[in-house]
Amino acid sequence: MNRRTSSRDAWLGLLLLAAIGAAYSSALGAGLVWDDDAHLTKAALRGWDGLWSIWTRVGATQQYYPLLHSAFWAEARLWGSDVRGYHAVNVLLHFVDSALIVLLVRRLHVKGAWLAGFLFALHPVHVESVAWISEQKNTLSLAFYLGAALVYLRFDERRRARDYALALALFVLALLTKTVTATLPAALLVLFWWRRGRLDWRRDVVPLVPWFALAVGGGLFTAWVERRIIGAEGAEFDLGAVERVLLASRVLCFYLWKLLWPANLMFTYPRWPVSAGAPWQYLFVVAVAGVAAACWWMRGRTRSPLAVLLIFGGSLVPVLGFVNVYPFRYSYVADHFQYLASVAIVVGTAAFVAGLVEWPRGAAGAGVAASAGGAAGAGGAGGGRGRRAGQLGVVAIVGVLGVLGVLGVLTWRQSGTYRDAETLYRATLARNSESWKEHNNLGLIYARSMKRMAESVPHFEAVVRLKPDHVRAHYRLGVALYLTGRPSEAGGHFRQVLALAPGSALLASNSHLFLGEMLMGEAGRSAEAKAEFEMALRLAPENTAAREGLARIARRGR
Numbered sequence: 001m002n003r004r005t006s007s008r009d010a011w012l013g014l015l016l017l018a019a020i021g022a023a024y025s026s027a028l029g030a031g032l033v034w035d036d037d038a039h040l041t042k043a044a045l046r047g048w049d050g051l052w053s054i055w056t057r058v059g060a061t062q063q064y065y066p067l068l069h070s071a072f073w074a075e076a077r078l079w080g081s082d083v084r085g086y087h088a089v090n091v092l093l094h095f096v097d098s099a100l101i102v103l104l105v106r107r108l109h110v111k112g113a114w115l116a117g118f119l120f121a122l123h124p125v126h127v128e129s130v131a132w133i134s135e136q137k138n139t140l141s142l143a144f145y146l147g148a149a150l151v152y153l154r155f156d157e158r159r160r161a162r163d164y165a166l167a168l169a170l171f172v173l174a175l176l177t178k179t180v181t182a183t184l185p186a187a188l189l190v191l192f193w194w195r196r197g198r199l200d201w202r203r204d205v206v207p208l209v210p211w212f213a214l215a216v217g218g219g220l221f222t223a224w225v226e227r228r229i230i231g232a233e234g235a236e237f238d239l240g241a242v243e244r245v246l247l248a249s250r251v252l253c254f255y256l257w258k259l260l261w262p263a264n265l266m267f268t269y270p271r272w273p274v275s276a277g278a279p280w281q282y283l284f285v286v287a288v289a290g291v292a293a294a295c296w297w298m299r300g301r302t303r304s305p306l307a308v309l310l311i312f313g314g315s316l317v318p319v320l321g322f323v324n325v326y327p328f329r330y331s332y333v334a335d336h337f338q339y340l341a342s343v344a345i346v347v348g349t350a351a352f353v354a355g356l357v358e359w360p361r362g363a364a365g366a367g368v369a370a371s372a373g374g375a376a377g378a379g380g381a382g383g384g385r386g387r388r389a390g391q392l393g394v395v396a397i398v399g400v401l402g403v404l405g406v407l408g409v410l411t412w413r414q415s416g417t418y419r420d421a422e423t424l425y426r427a428t429l430a431r432n433s434e435s436w437k438e439h440n441n442l443g444l445i446y447a448r449s450m451k452r453m454a455e456s457v458p459h460f461e462a463v464v465r466l467k468p469d470h471v472r473a474h475y476r477l478g479v480a481l482y483l484t485g486r487p488s489e490a491g492g493h494f495r496q497v498l499a500l501a502p503g504s505a506l507l508a509s510n511s512h513l514f515l516g517e518m519l520m521g522e523a524g525r526s527a528e529a530k531a532e533f534e535m536a537l538r539l540a541p542e543n544t545a546a547r548e549g550l551a552r553i554a555r556r557g558r
Contacts, residue, residue, distance in 0.1 A: 013099060016098060017095050019118065019408060021091065022412070023122055023411040026419065027130065027415040027418050027419075028084060028087050029419075030083070030420065032133065033132060033420070034132075035062065036083075036132070036134050039061075039072065041073045041075075041076040045060065050073065054066050054069045055070070058229060059229055064222075065178055067176035068140060068177045071177075075089060087133065090131075090133065090136050093136065093140055094129075095121070098117045098121035100143065100146035101116050101117050102116065104146055107153050108153070108195075111351050113350075115350040115353060116346050116349075116351075119350055119404070120343065122404055122408045123259070124410040125259060128265075128334065130415070131418035138336055139339075140177050141178035141340075142339060144181070145170075145181045145340065147170045148170035148174060151166050151167035151170060155167055155207075168210070172214065175218045179219055182215035182216070183315045183340075185215055187311045190310045191307070191311075192204045194303045194304065219318065226324060227324060232326040232328065233324060237328060243274045245285065246285065248320035248321050249288045250332075251316070251320050251332060252313055254333050255316060255337070255341065259345050262407075262410060265335060266431045267424055267425075267428040268435045270435070292306075295309050305348070311341075311344040312345055315340050315341035316337070316341045319338075330435070356396060425441050429442070434466060436473075439466070440470070444476070447460075447476060450483070454484050456480045460473050461477060464477060464493070474496045477493045478493035482517075488518075490518070491518055494515050495511075495515070497511045509537075509540035510536070510540075513532070513546050515532045519532060520549065526556060529553060530550065533549040533550045534546075
């Protein structure tokens with residue numbers, strides 16, 4: 001039996017790997033998108049001294065996740081700028097995560113282990129974490145998170161010090177990769193309550209006290225980095241306590257719905273207005289409270305729904321809106337935010353479905369027994385029930401395979417949108433036309449070439465319409481208009497730059513430069529042009545173009 005089980009597991013593992021490879025085949029050759037180039041190790045950090053800086057200097061990398069950036073450092077030394085290597089690693093890590101989920105479900109003695117692995121592997125909500133190189137922080141940190149959980153569960157059963165030490169080491173590695181994994185000790189306590197119906201202070205809580213200390217420390221440090229280093233503060237993050245509760249409840253509902261119905265997935269979702277004065281927004285609070293109350297009421301019969309809800313919601317706490325994270329500038333939700341949290345829903349769903357699939361088998365067995373041991377009439381009825389139950393079991397299995405097939409196709413289609421930056425931004429705007437970030441990113445792509453400069457104009461115009469205080473968008477729009485022969489329209493945007501950010505030396509200097517060039521083209525305005533060039537030089541003495549403008553005015557005066 002063990003040999004047969006091992007053989008079956010080996011084939012299922014190969015099938016899982018093949019399914020992931022097929023679903024993400026279109027992403028394996030994808031290019032860089034959005035902030036990938038900022039996450040990948042810069043040339044200046046690719047030496048051994050760079051590795052030291054990654055660990056010892058906050059700000060040396062995009063985020064202070066030193067183990068993640070050590071992995072990027074190693075990958076950069078292996079294949080340099082060939083992005084196919086990074087994509088391959090991310091896909092393999094997703095396979096590892098899916099396989100670890102299978103092992104975790106078995107360790108918990110829950111039904112549907114392989115179904116959970118396949119659901120997690122093929123669910124399209126995970127495409128953002130797998131197809132986007134920057135989110136290797138998700139795939140790598142989850143591997144350490146699940147490894148730590150598996151080893152700690154073994155420690156809980158055997159109470160061996162080496163298991164505890166290994167589990168703690170894996171937890172630290174997870175924190176050093178992404179601190180959203182700080183929720184693990186709380187999740188472990190929920191699992192112990194689910195298993196035993198209570199928590200024992202000495203057995204369950206005390207061993208996890210050091211874990212909680214590490215989790216709190218890592219979380220506070222990351223929150224400080226997000227605010228002070230990355231810039232997650234200001235008017236865009238100014239929410240009151242009631243508004244943050246409203247936001248958190250809506251975020252929870254959003255993520256749960258996307259797991260159950262993964263339609264209209266996108267790179268950047270609309271940024272919701274959050275207002276304590278909007279009565280309809282309290283409906284999300286009511287919905288979350290209602291679901292929680294129902295799970296609490298059911299705990300006498302089964303603790304599973306409440307445990308799943310607690311782990312799912314608890315894993316999302318870092319991104320519910322109670323603390324500021326930089327992506328909230330663009331949207332309060334993102335698919336990659338729930339990569340870890342989705343494990344709870346996936347496992348709970350798989351266990352529920354596996355129970356439904358097994359129920360007809362049990363009924364079939366009961367029918368056969370009745371047929372063998374009962375009277376002729378009762379036996380015939382029992383045999384009929386057995387046949388019907390067997391047919392239901394086949395239908396259930398076919399249904400599960402059908403759902404997995406649909407999820408795989410959706411994942412393949414969604415991963416195709418990550419083929420390159422332009423494809424991703426266009427796909428996002430097709431579903432969220434008001435995303436100023438995507439308009440800005442597309443404008444930047446088109447502005448790199450004079451042949452496509454005119455295409456950048458409507459996108460930069462959309463940015464300044466949607467976000468009027470976007471200084472760089474005003475400047476870029478001004479440049480694009482000027483270079484495409486519309487200087488009279490460009491001037492207003494250069495003046496807007498000066499009004500919004502007068503102290504921004506380079507942008508302000510170049511805005512004065514362009515204004516001077518425009519004035520140079522108008523008769524009798526040389527004096528005004530000279531004043532603009534002089535202001536440009538005052539702000540940025542290295543602005544040689546402004547110096548040349550002054551020289552042209554001097555020659556013209558002679």
